[in-house]
């Protein structure tokens with residue numbers, strides 16, 4: 333055979349494999365508003381950067397007439413490419429080939445590219461669009477999932493892992509995304525659940541649609557399983573590209589520095605945003621934007637537990653992870669969900685060398701039977717654990733309320749914040765003046781001729797004495813009381829001072845965080 337005919341054969345074989353599940357299946361995919369696996373990869377990566385591998389992999393199923401079937405690429409496309417010039421490894425399940433179901437060789441392909449990502453210390457991106465374990469392959473399909481979960485766990489904290497849900501992701505398959513760092517979902521395209529509506533109906537008699545059970549909105553807003561929500565696949569890819577500008581490519585690196593820019597002081601002037609009435613709510617996102625370069629802020633889990641805000645911004649070109657109570661939602665309390673949300677983010681920042689800036693304004697942990705029974709003790713402890721074990725630079729600014737356990741939990745000096753600043757409006761105390769006065773002066777108030785008047789006096793007395801930053805500052809728990817408009821300057825300097833921070837931790841195999 334001449335080289336020309338060999339080349340021709342390669343072309344024909346490649347062409348056939350690239351057809352995926354064939355014209356009809358591709359048409360069905362498009363009709364449901366979805367791109368194909370390769371189109372998705374190409375849309376996400378830098379132009380012309382995608383290199384595909386294992387195109388000629390064959391499935392190994394032999395039962396139920398599977399030996400007579402050809403499944404091009406075994407239903408998953410894998411390869412490498414770049415995003416903003418940085419290498420990434422990627423796989424995308426191809427729903428047009430046997431519903432993207434996961435058989436032994438399909439899983440082997442995914443594991444191979446994950447191993448490559450780990451060896452080369454590049455991020456791994458998985459695009460999920462699959463009917464789950466390939467039923468005809470039995471335990472081999474389950475084994476495949478197990479191998480993926482193991483690799484997700486080993487890669488955790490070493491390389492960033494991104495899951496993109498662009499179709500069904502059901503049964504045990506959901507646990508790979510759940511083990512990764514960021515999960516992206518798209519409205520009316522993503523579905524995630526352990527058991528689908530049919531099983532729920534037959535076991536529990538409950539009826540629910542796929543969308544209401546595990547659609548994009550549900551995971552972005554209610555379950556908290558998703559970190560980014562988009563209206564379209566294109567918007568989702570843009571979100572991933574944005575995220576990659578803020579995070580490093582592995583745990584030995586820092587995120588790429590950008591050109592430093594000043595915040596947009598016209599729209600986000602802190603003195604104009606922060607209310608003078610201490611009881612008035614405000615949106616802490618605007619304070620964050622008053623601090624970041626060009627007032628840019630990439631918010632994570634925007635729709636879930638909005639009483640805490642997390643995300644990335646830059647200060648003097650350096651990526652910073654923000655954790656901020658949001659008085660605009662439930663007064664910014666810590667509860668089960670907001671503690672989970674913040675703790676996981678703090679751990680991501682710590683694993684990937686991203687300094688943490690914490691903005692504090694909260695009345696404490698949320699009281700209530702629901703919260704107690706839902707395990708607010710266990711969930712709330714996660715945030716304490718995450719801040720305490722984090723060794724990246726930790727800078728805390730107390731804006732207003734810092735009461736009780738909330739004061740301690742929000743990266744106080746006791747959890748080894750490197751710098752704690754407080755605005756003159758800060759109120760650092762065991763609890764708010766109203767609650768405190770009612771408890772410690774209960775007898776005096778009750779026995780007085782004018783209880784209301786005495787209550788008010790006692791509240792004022794308590795506020796005067798404790799609801800300020802100066803008591804904490806007198807013990808050195810606050811390093812500096814600063815003007816709000818000096819905050820960025822102080823954070824800039826703190827980041828400069830902590831850039832060579834080195835903190836040793838005691839030897840242990842691993843800790844036991846309360847999860």
Ligand code: HXC
Pocket residue numbers: 429430431432433462463464465466467468474477478500502503504505
């Ligand atoms: C084998 C599968 C498959 C699967 C889909 N297909 N899921 N083949 N194993 N799990 C095939 C279909 O037979 C069909 O093949 C093609 O993919 C397209 O599927 P359709 O049903 O025509 O597509 P659609 O109508 O869009 O429905 C999509 C779907 C449905 C909702 C995902 O296919 C479905 O319910 N699949 C089964 C889901 C499931 O129960 N999976 C197992 C979960 S348990 P042809 O040849 O007709 O094109 C699990 C355990 C993992 O995953 C545990 C890990 C720890």
